[in-house]
Amino acid sequence: MNEKKRVIGYIRSQKEEIVWLLKKLVQQPSTRGREEKAQAIVVEKCRQLGLEIDLWDLDENPQLKKHEGFHCDREEFAGNPNLVAVKRGSGKGKSLILNGHIDVVPEGSRSDWDDHPYSGKEMDGKIYGRGTTDMKGGNVALLLAMEAIFVNDIRLQGDLIFQSVIEEESGGAGTLAAVLKEYKADGAIIPEPTSMKLFPYQQGSLWFRLYIRGKSAHGGTRYEGVNAIELAHPVMEHLKGLENERNKTLKNETLYQGVEIPVPINIGVCKSGNWPSSVPDLAVLEGRFGVSPYETVEEAMKQMEDSIQDLNSKHSWFSEKPVELEWFGARWLPSKMDASHPLLSLLKQNYREVMKEEPVVEASPWGTDGGILSAFGDTPVLVFGPGITEKAHDSNEYIVIDDILDAAEIIALTIMDWCGIERPCNEKGVV
Amino acid sequence: MNEKKRVIGYIRSQKEEIVWLLKKLVQQPSTRGREEKAQAIVVEKCRQLGLEIDLWDLDENPQLKKHEGFHCDREEFAGNPNLVAVKRGSGKGKSLILNGHIDVVPEGSRSDWDDHPYSGKEMDGKIYGRGTTDMKGGNVALLLAMEAIFVNDIRLQGDLIFQSVIEEESGGAGTLAAVLKEYKADGAIIPEPTSMKLFPYQQGSLWFRLYIRGKSAHGGTRYEGVNAIELAHPVMEHLKGLENERNKTLKNETLYQGVEIPVPINIGVCKSGNWPSSVPDLAVLEGRFGVSPYETVEEAMKQMEDSIQDLNSKHSWFSEKPVELEWFGARWLPSKMDASHPLLSLLKQNYREVMKEEPVVEASPWGTDGGILSAFGDTPVLVFGPGITEKAHDSNEYIVIDDILDAAEIIALTIMDWCGIERPCNEKGVV
Numbered sequence: 090m091n092e093k094k095r096v097i098g099y100i101r102s103q104k105e106e107i108v109w110l111l112k113k114l115v116q117q118p119s120t121r122g123r124e125e126k127a128q129a130i131v132v133e134k135c136r137q138l139g140l141e142i143d144l145w146d147l148d149e150n151p152q153l154k155k156h157e158g159f160h161c162d163r164e165e166f167a168g169n170p171n172l173v174a175v176k177r178g179s180g181k182g183k184s185l186i187l188n189g190h191i192d193v194v195p196e197g198s199r200s201d202w203d204d205h206p207y208s209g210k211e212m213d214g215k216i217y218g219r220g221t222t223d224m225k226g227g228n229v230a231l232l233l234a235m236e237a238i239f240v241n242d243i244r245l246q247g248d249l250i251f252q253s254v255i256e257e258e259s260g261g262a263g264t265l266a267a268v269l270k271e272y273k274a275d276g277a278i279i280p281e282p283t284s285m286k287l288f289p290y291q292q293g294s295l296w297f298r299l300y301i302r303g304k305s306a307h308g309g310t311r312y313e314g315v316n317a318i319e320l321a322h323p324v325m326e327h328l329k330g331l332e333n334e335r336n337k338t339l340k341n342e343t344l345y346q347g348v349e350i351p352v353p354i355n356i357g358v359c360k361s362g363n364w365p366s367s368v369p370d371l372a373v374l375e376g377r378f379g380v381s382p383y384e385t386v387e388e389a390m391k392q393m394e395d396s397i398q399d400l401n402s403k404h405s406w407f408s409e410k411p412v413e414l415e416w417f418g419a420r421w422l423p424s425k426m427d428a429s430h431p432l433l434s435l436l437k438q439n440y441r442e443v444m445k446e447e448p449v450v451e452a453s454p455w456g457t458d459g460g461i462l463s464a465f466g467d468t469p470v471l472v473f474g475p476g477i478t479e480k481a482h483d484s485n486e487y488i489v490i491d492d493i494l495d496a497a498e499i500i501a502l503t504i505m506d507w508c509g510i511e512r513p514c515n516e517k518g519v520v
Numbered sequence: 521m522n523e524k525k526r527v528i529g530y531i532r533s534q535k536e537e538i539v540w541l542l543k544k545l546v547q548q549p550s551t552r553g554r555e556e557k558a559q560a561i562v563v564e565k566c567r568q569l570g571l572e573i574d575l576w577d578l579d580e581n582p583q584l585k586k587h588e589g590f591h592c593d594r595e596e597f598a599g600n601p602n603l604v605a606v607k608r609g610s611g612k613g614k615s616l617i618l619n620g621h622i623d624v625v626p627e628g629s630r631s632d633w634d635d636h637p638y639s640g641k642e643m644d645g646k647i648y649g650r651g652t653t654d655m656k657g658g659n660v661a662l663l664l665a666m667e668a669i670f671v672n673d674i675r676l677q678g679d680l681i682f683q684s685v686i687e688e689e690s691g692g693a694g695t696l697a698a699v700l701k702e703y704k705a706d707g708a709i710i711p712e713p714t715s716m717k718l719f720p721y722q723q724g725s726l727w728f729r730l731y732i733r734g735k736s737a738h739g740g741t742r743y744e745g746v747n748a749i750e751l752a753h754p755v756m757e758h759l760k761g762l763e764n765e766r767n768k769t770l771k772n773e774t775l776y777q778g779v780e781i782p783v784p785i786n787i788g789v790c791k792s793g794n795w796p797s798s799v800p801d802l803a804v805l806e807g808r809f810g811v812s813p814y815e816t817v818e819e820a821m822k823q824m825e826d827s828i829q830d831l832n833s834k835h836s837w838f839s840e841k842p843v844e845l846e847w848f849g850a851r852w853l854p855s856k857m858d859a860s861h862p863l864l865s866l867l868k869q870n871y872r873e874v875m876k877e878e879p880v881v882e883a884s885p886w887g888t889d890g891g892i893l894s895a896f897g898d899t900p901v902l903v904f905g906p907g908i909t910e911k912a913h914d915s916n917e918y919i920v921i922d923d924i925l926d927a928a929e930i931i932a933l934t935i936m937d938w939c940g941i942e943r944p945c946n947e948k949g950v951v
Contacts, residue, residue: 194795197736198802223738258797292740296796305628307654307913308786308808309723309886314914318790318805322753355739357796359749359803362789364625365727365849366689366808366886367913369788371629374749377739377797418796455740455797482738482798483745 092243092510096501097443099237100494107229107497108216108490110134112209114225115218119191124169124255127225128191131253132172134232138239140174140251147171147255147266156269158465160420161262171263172253173272176235182246182509186277186468187235187500188264188458189228190257193220194482201484215487222476226488227280227496228253230475234501247508250274257458260296260419264458268466276432276507277468278500281457282476285492287440289433289471290344290452291459292352293380293423295390298373299324299397300413305370314368315406318361321372323404324412328354328376331396339381344452351452352379375417382423382452390416421456424463424470432471432507439502443495454478473499523674523941527932528874530668531925538660538928539647539921541565543640545656546649550622555600555686558656559622562684563603565663569670571605571682578602578686578697587700589896591851592693602694603684604703607666613677613940617708617899618666618931619695619889620659621688624651625913632915646918653907657919658711658927659684661906665932678939681705688889691727691850695889699897707863707938708899709931712888713907716923718871720864720902721775721883722890723783724811724854726821729804730755730828731844736801745799746837749792752803754835755843759785759807762827770812775883782883783810806848813854813883821847852887855894855901863902863938870933874926885909904930 110130119127135142147166153159172191178184196206196219204210210217216226231251238245250272254263281288301321306314332354339351356376362369380389394414401411426433433450440448459470475492541561550558566573578597584590603622609615627637627650635641641648647657662682669676681703685694712719732752737745763785770782787807793800811820825845832842857864864881871879890901906923 194798197794197798197800198733201733201736201801258795294740294797302629302632305632305914306910307886308788309725309784309810309884310910310912311784311786312780313910316787318752318787319756321749321790325750349743353740353742355742355797355799356747356749356793357739357798357800358793359752359790359800360792362787362806363628364913365788365806366725366786367625367628367788368786369628369790370632370915372790375793375796379740453740455738479737479741479744481741482795483736484801 092241092505093502095241096237097498099240100233100497100501103233104490104494107233107493108211111216111221111226111229115209115216115220116207118207118219119193120195121163121192121259122169124191128170128172128253131191131228135174135251138235140176143173144170147262150266150269153262153266153269156265158265158461159262160260160418161256162418163259169255171255171266173267174251176245176249178245178247178249178508179511183276183507184248184250184274185504185507186250186252186272186274186462187231188252188254188277188279188462189224189231190263190458191253192255192258193223194258197484203485214490216490217485217487219486221488222282222486223481224281224474224476226476226493227282227474230280230493230496230500233497234504237501238504243505244511245508246511249504249508254458261421261458261461264461265465268461273466274468277462277470279457279459279470279472280474280496281472282478282481283453283472283474284478285475285496286449286451287433287436287471287473288451288453289426290382291424291457291472292382292453292455293386293460294421294456295378295380295386295416296375296418297378297393298375298415298417301372301374302410303368303370306368308366308368311368317369317372320406321359321374324400325356327400335392344450348454352381354378380423382425386422422460422464424459426469426471430469432469435506436471436473436499436503439499442502443498523672523936524933526672527668528929530671531664531928531932534664535921535925538664538924539642542647542652542657542660546640546647546651547638549638549650550624551626552623552690553596553600555622559601559603559684562622562659566605566682569666571607574604575601578693581697581700584693584697584700587696589696589892590693591691591849592687593849594687594690600686602686602697604698605682607676607680609676609678609680609939610942614707614938615679615681615705616935616938617681617683617703617705617893618662619683619685619708619710619893620655620662621694621889622684623686623689624654625689628915634916645921647921648916648918650917652919653713653917654912655712655905655907657907657924658713658905661711661924661927661931664928665935668932669935674936675942676939677942680935680939685889692852692889692892695892696896699892704897705899708893708901710888710890710901710903711905711927712903713909713912714884714903714905715909716906716927717880717882718864718867718902718904719882719884720857721813722855722888722903723813723884723886724817724891725852725887726809726811726817726847727806727849728809728824729806729846729848732803732805733841734799734801737799739797739799742799748800748803751837752790752805756787758831766823775881779885783812785809811854813856817853853891853895855890857900857902861900863900866937867902867904867930867934870930873933874929
């Protein structure tokens with residue numbers, strides 16, 4: 090197929106351009122509440138591609154906050170819009186959502202970065218900075234795949250719906266808002282950092298908060314108090330036990346072969362005390378509870394709740410001062426795409442064609458907006474992208490430039506196969 | 521001595537008045553930076569007692585911040601003045617400083633308080649609230665002791681120097697400022713919460729900060745990171761080993777008999793992470809390092825520094841990512857008053873007279889401004905007060921009203937003995 094060669098040729102010619110675009114995107118730190126400037130760059134690119142632009146603030150729809158899938162503690166959305174940009178097909182093909190998030194997680198401790206966290210520095214075929222891998226590099230691959238098709242005057246049969254959403258890192262309110270605007274499709278690709286693996290299954294996750302109570306005292310008589318920071322240790326050990334139990338059988342599942350902990354329990358935040366000379370009477374832990382694609386969110390919550398109750402009943406101190414569990418903020422639903430789904434087959438096939446090797450198919454170690462797209466948008470989701478799984482949320486985050494190009498090729502070919510190509514009448518007669 | 525009976529009688533008659541005064545003081549939460557309103561009540565009382573008022577903001581003396589005893593991270597002192605109020609004696613007696621601090625530590629977790637932390641609630645002969653024990657109750661005892669002397673027209677021979685200072689809880693800049701104004705004396709009493717014990721020795725203390733570095737990762741692949749909150753545990757265990765070593769021999773000292781940990785190491789603050797779904801790469805611990813009266817601050821610091829270095833050299837992770845130690849903010853010098861000091865003998869004697877029992881003499885489990893008064897003001901210090909040692913910095917802090925009265929009596933009698941009483945000429949002939 091001649092079109093495919095032209096598309097691949099174009100993608101290969103755009104290396105400098107996409108490096109330039111990704112640098113610009115990374116240099117606009119789009120942490121929560123600051124997505125505007127990076128989003129503006131994406132909007133401009135979509136206009137150049139001739140897409141229909143739908144740009145809106147999440148507060149515009151009062152139904153959003155009432156939706157069962159809305160788990161979000163953000164108060165202000167104004168000025169940091171969500172974007173959906175559509176290329177209508179001729180109407181006879183299958184539609185496809187290409188979904189990426191524009192928000193990035195905070196950069197963490199600056200001293201752990203060798204360069205400025207938003208440098209966009211290019212070195213040894215990589216680009217560095219928060220968001221390169223998770224997932225501005227993936228977004229650039231989507232834009233490049235679309236551009237390669239359009240500049241080659243290839244007309245698709247199915248609709249192509251590109252989404253650049255906010256709030257993915259905080260529970261998916263951006264994608265949910267798009268679903269509520271009826272952006273649904275026959276399939277979706279999300280280029281989250283899979284290290285070029287295919288993730289038809291995605292882990293869900295919930296955020297939790299634990300209140301651990303000690304007993305305050307003056308630090309000079311610290312033995313009269315009970316230090317809440319110290320108490321955090323047995324709580325964390327207990328959670329490791331729960332994590333171990335939850336993952337025992339999961340490790341045998343095909344898609345979790347070789348994964349150390351399929352659905353981890355992570356403690357991400359600890360806050361305790363406000364005076365060096367006092368024994369702190371409260372420690373607050375915040376964390377992420379992985380939800381397996383083989384269970385519902387409700388089942389996962391119940392297991393955690395029972396486990397904390399168990400800790401409280403057995404531990405001498407906590408039986409008096411029970412640890413309190415609270416679910417809060419973000420929530421990502423797990424998601425499953427059938428092993429026989431044609432989008433998965435097509436992507437596998439194009440992967441083989443471009444990479445000349447067999448793709449690795451696994452379950453994702455994190456939740457994505459795929460949970461919302463599939464649960465509320467009836468859209469089957471496949472996660473596949475050029476970012477490096479272990480560099481997501483890490484210091485010195487980077488992406489390999491060639492992986493962006495490879496992903497763009499695989500995705501472009503899959504778009505053409507999935508949506509179908511509209512040929513002029515005179516061409517149809519030719520074989 | 522007739523005067524002593526009159527003084528005691530007056531103090532006994534003032535129970536309602538001092539309850540009222542203490543409630544007013546407690547209901548003005550004088551945490552750091554908010555000392556003004558509570559201080560205003562003390563100033564007003566001193567005016568009524570006819571004392572010479574010296575009220576000043578700590579920024580007034582540019583030398584203060586350059587002094588070797590200044591360890592303070594406060595930027596703004598304006599509007600929250602320090603108070604020294606003096607009653608000049610006839611000049612022939614020994615001078616005495618009565619020193620109390622007006623600042624209180626924060627109330628901690630509100631849910632641990634049965635009532636509002638600044639309620640000043642009276643129940644079962646006690647008054648509740650942050651600052652009752654540490655040390656507004658002690659301050660009230662001082663004011664009452666002075667009042668009982670003055671209303672009975674007893675003229676002292678030595679100067680009486682009452683101090684209501686800020687910043688004691690943060691390292692003593694208030695008392696240091698008074699020392700730099702040349703407020704020194706032949707002796708000092710500080711009514712910190714000793715549970716009516718006599719503390720001629722006081723523990724010093726230093727604030728430290730520890731930076732514990734892990735390795736960040738996405739929470740869904742937490743096994744790729746190293747959680748800094750988890751790493752805090754071995755660090756805290758290591759510090760317990762150091763604490764144990766430092767206290768082994770101290771426990772045999774006379775003044776530390778029966779004290780569980782004479783000079784504890786307390787972890788008061790833990791801050792780590794800012795995203796539930798990330799593995800945090802930094803945990804910051806803040807704490808208080810007790811300094812024994814038998815060592816210098818420098819010796820204590822050296823021991824801690826060596827110990828952290830030892831941890832870093834032996835621990836597999838910390839040898840790569842060393843724990844970093846920083847001394848910051850507050851610093852309280854240890855202090856010692858000779859066992860044979862006449863102020864100690866007098867206070868013991870008056871304790872026996874009022875309490876009809878032998879006083880308990882110990883070393884304080886915390887630093888006080890006594891360290892500054894003795895080191896930089898050449899003033900021997902005895903700490904004795906009505907507050908309850910174990911309720912200092914605790915929730916549901918309270919003080920027993922009768923203890924305030926008892927302390928006021930013991931202090932009033934000691935003032936009269938120490939400063940001496942000036943008698944009219946005609947009285948001198950009588951005996």
